[in-house]
Amino acid sequence: MPMLKTMKSLLIGQYEASLWMLHRCIEQCPDEGWNQPVANLQFCQAAFHALFFTDYYLCAAPAELREQLFHQQHADDFRDYEELEPRIQRLTYERAFLRRYLDHCRAKANGVINQESAEILFAPCAFPPKTFSRAELHVYNIRHIQHHAAQLSLRLRLSFDDDIAWLGTGWKEA
Numbered sequence: 001m002p003m004l005k006t007m008k009s010l011l012i013g014q015y016e017a018s019l020w021m022l023h024r025c026i027e028q029c030p031d032e033g034w035n036q037p038v039a040n041l042q043f044c045q046a047a048f049h050a051l052f053f054t055d056y057y058l059c060a061a062p063a064e065l066r067e068q069l070f071h072q073q074h075a076d077d078f079r080d081y082e083e084l085e086p087r088i089q090r091l092t093y094e095r096a097f098l099r100r101y102l103d104h105c106r107a108k109a110n111g112v113i114n115q116e117s118a119e120i121l122f123a124p125c126a127f128p129p130k131t132f133s134r135a136e137l138h139v140y141n142i143r144h145i146q147h148h149a150a151q152l153s154l155r156l157r158l159s160f161d162d163d164i165a166w167l168g169t170g171w172k173e174a
Helices: 002-028 043-058 062-067 069-073 095-115 118-122 134-160
Strands: none
Touching: 002 043, 002 095, 002 118, 002 134, 043 062, 043 095, 043 134, 062 069, 118 134
């Protein structure tokens, strides 16, 4: 049991740290940068994309995503779930919604990880074609958040000479 507790603590800490960095990017982006390009997306789309897939991979299975109360309450924001389609994103997102979505993802990450058992963590994940364990799916998810937080942070640095402070673990305002 000590190993399971350590694993959960590690995963929660890294979800918190990566989501904090994404939070800082959302907060520090000036209005004039909100729709500027970041790779092949706009800033707001890249932030949404990171949150959407955080939420998605925290589900026990893909079908669970749309059933969540948060999604039902924000149906106008999720619209047609274009993220799940093999097409270029065209929808944009308001900062206020992304703040709420980030809070949802943060709470969900903590709740999901705290509920995971050793059996669940080491069982295959339910997201084909991925063939790794649920534990590795969490690591994959954290890396994905950090990948996009780095893209957004770089855009803020290059366009606005603004830097996002590094956070190792835990959600603490600097």
